[in-house]
Amino acid sequence: MPMDRRTLVKYLGTVSAAGALAGCISAKETDSGNGDGGNGDENGNGSDDGNGSDDGNGNGSDEGSETDGEWETLEPEEGVTGSATLWHDRESAEQELLAEIVDEFNEQYEPTISLNQVADIDDRTRTAIPAGEGPEGFEWAHDWAGTYWEEGLLSDQSDNLRVDMETFTGDAPNAVEWEGNVVGLPHAAETTSLIYNAELVDEPPETFEELEAIMEEHHDPDNGMYGFTFPIDPYFYSGYAHAYGGFYYDEEADELGLSNEETVRGLEFIIDELYPYMPRDYGYEAQANTFQSGNAPFTINGPWAVGNLEFEYGIAPQPSPPEGEPEPYTGISNIYFASAMDDDEERAAAFRSFVEWFVTDVDVQRRQADELGYIPVHAALADGDETGDDVSGFMADIERGRAMPQGPKMDPVWTPLEEEFEEALNDNKSVQEAMEDAEERIRDNWD
Numbered sequence: 001m002p003m004d005r006r007t008l009v010k011y012l013g014t015v016s017a018a019g020a021l022a023g024c025i026s027a028k029e030t031d032s033g034n035g036d037g038g039n040g041d042e043n044g045n046g047s048d049d050g051n052g053s054d055d056g057n058g059n060g061s062d063e064g065s066e067t068d069g070e071w072e073t074l075e076p077e078e079g080v081t082g083s084a085t086l087w088h089d090r091e092s093a094e095q096e097l098l099a100e101i102v103d104e105f106n107e108q109y110e111p112t113i114s115l116n117q118v119a120d121i122d123d124r125t126r127t128a129i130p131a132g133e134g135p136e137g138f139e140w141a142h143d144w145a146g147t148y149w150e151e152g153l154l155s156d157q158s159d160n161l162r163v164d165m166e167t168f169t170g171d172a173p174n175a176v177e178w179e180g181n182v183v184g185l186p187h188a189a190e191t192t193s194l195i196y197n198a199e200l201v202d203e204p205p206e207t208f209e210e211l212e213a214i215m216e217e218h219h220d221p222d223n224g225m226y227g228f229t230f231p232i233d234p235y236f237y238s239g240y241a242h243a244y245g246g247f248y249y250d251e252e253a254d255e256l257g258l259s260n261e262e263t264v265r266g267l268e269f270i271i272d273e274l275y276p277y278m279p280r281d282y283g284y285e286a287q288a289n290t291f292q293s294g295n296a297p298f299t300i301n302g303p304w305a306v307g308n309l310e311f312e313y314g315i316a317p318q319p320s321p322p323e324g325e326p327e328p329y330t331g332i333s334n335i336y337f338a339s340a341m342d343d344d345e346e347r348a349a350a351f352r353s354f355v356e357w358f359v360t361d362v363d364v365q366r367r368q369a370d371e372l373g374y375i376p377v378h379a380a381l382a383d384g385d386e387t388g389d390d391v392s393g394f395m396a397d398i399e400r401g402r403a404m405p406q407g408p409k410m411d412p413v414w415t416p417l418e419e420e421f422e423e424a425l426n427d428n429k430s431v432q433e434a435m436e437d438a439e440e441r442i443r444d445n446w447d
Contacts, residue, residue: 071380073361074162076109076353083112084351086335087138089121093307097371101364105357111350129153129338136340136351141190142175142332147408149178155341155348156181163356172377175332178406184336185359188374191330192236192302193397194316195309200297204316208273211298211319215277218297227277229287229299230270232425234417236300239318239328240274241266242402249413251405256442258417258435267421267431269321275425282425303373306390315373315393317400330401332377335359412445 090098095117102113118124121138128134130152148154161182165173168186176184196204200218205211215227230236234248241248246263249256257263275282279290291299294311300318318326335355341348358364365381368374373390375398404410420438424431 071167071360071362071378074353074356076111076350076357080349080353081110082346082350083114084136084347084354085114085116086351086354087116087118087121087125087135089118090139090304091117094304094372097307097367101358101367102354105354109353109357111353113350113354125153125338126151129340132340132343134338134340136347137184137336137338137355139333139335142186142334143404143406143410144336145176145178145183145334146406147411148336149181149183150408153339154178154181154183155337155339156183157337157341157348157352158182160348160352161185161356163360167360167379168377169379172332175406176334176336182337184334185355186332186334186377187359187365188303188333188368189330189377189398190302190304190333190375191394191397191401192239192300192318192328193394194318195291195299195301195306196314196316197291197294197297198312198314199294201314204314205319208319208321212273214297219277221279224295226279226290226296227298228274229291229296230274230278230282231284231287231301232270232275232282232422233284234414234421235329237267237270237421239300239326239397239401240270240321240324242327243269243321243324248417249405249410251407251410254409256413256439258439258442259432264431264435266321266324267424267435269324271425271431273321303375303390303394306373307371315390317396325400326397328397328401329404330398331404333374409446413442416441416445 086102088095088098099115102115106112116135118138121140122144125134125138125148134153145154158181163185172186172189175186176182194204201214205214217227218225219227234241238248241263244262244265246260246266247257248263279286281287287299288301288305290296291301292305292308292310299305306313306315318328320326335358337348337351337355341351359378362378362380365374365376365378369376369381369391373394375391375394416438417435420429420434420441421431423429423437424434429437
């Protein structure tokens with residue numbers, strides 16, 4: 001099942017490394033990216049006390065930081081009761097931790113929040129919300145802001161929020177704003193990196209030559225072993241598509257770059273150098289399950305995937321191809337305010353109360369970092385001292401990644417790009433021909 005992770009906010013300024021650790025994405029602003037990304041599968045291993053990972057890869061503590069008291073957790077105001085619903089597309093360990101956190105909120109406060117895990121959340125929100133059957137809010141990456149606002153699916157809550165946006169580092173507040181409307185609140189940053197099975201690989205490769213040697217050593221399809229796994233989806237392969245200076249869509253210049261020489265070169269690298277070591281089923285689940293089952297030394301995936309791993313693992317930068325450097329998409333995970341909040345103030349107040357509590361509670365954000373590898377955007381965790389190895393492992397790709405536009409013209413890019421690249425992958429077209437066809441389809445969609 002494809003799992004969209006269409007993410008990212010277009011950052012406006014240069015950010016520090018400390019800011020990047022807290023979710024301030026790199027200032028490279030060329031283009032945008034989709035993402036079928038990130039939900040794990042079964043066997044979640046999050047701890048039930050929320051204070052550190054039980055897989056040995058986090059370094060969370062069961063004691064609060066001395067700095068926690070400096071940051072106010074916004075609790076529901078007196079008189080706020082009611083109930084509301086949050087839709088999400090988390091699975092396994094991600095879903096388990098969110099359910100624990102929501103249960104704790106419901107036990108402590110008067111408002112009641114219900115969770116609904118929704119597959120194909122893009123299609124479901126676009127049909128349910130206009131029909132009056134949708135939730136008060138939903139969780140997704142920031143790149144939906146422009147498209148969903150234009151389609152009337154979001155609510156501007158800027159006049160009702162108590163949150164000080166300085167709670168969030170860098171440009172994270174921009175991720176929830178579209179044309180002056182605050183349509184949600186941010187809680188984590190994300191990107192994709194190389195995740196390796198530490199039981200098969202002693203040290204992560206620093207060059208593609210080292211990566212290739214290890215892939216060759218382990219690749220044995222006849223016995224169910226592969227050298228590499230990698231969901232063939234525009235979000236996941238964005239790092240290599242960008243590695244030579246290519247881009248999908250430049251929002252500032254309003255320009256497509258799929259058929260550019262640099263983009264084509266990056267996509268050809270994927271087909272020629274990585275795909276030969278992968279399972280033939282290049283969908284998300286097949287690729288993720290192969291790695292999760294211990295049948296490959298490497299995968300490229302995001303923070304959402306690590307909570308489901310039951311072996312020792314490590315996270316490292318995506319190895320650079322010859323004469324190139326990967327620049328994967330990076331993004332901000334938001335909780336959006338759906339337009340249903342405009343129809344029922346009691347339910348809207350209940351949902352606002354939960355979201356404000358969720359994004360301002362330092363312990364909640366630390367737990368997501370420790371147990372799931374989520375990269376916090378709360379300023380209390382900006383220096384990275386209280387986040388574990390999972391978070392720090394994604395940092396190199398966070399810092400060199402590029403952010404995706406929020407505008408509605410990016411949405412029509414995904415499907416033609418994905419489908420046409422698959423034509424090239426299956427040797428039905430050259431990459432150049434496929435990308436030219438993709439651009440033609442995208443322009444037709446724009447018209």
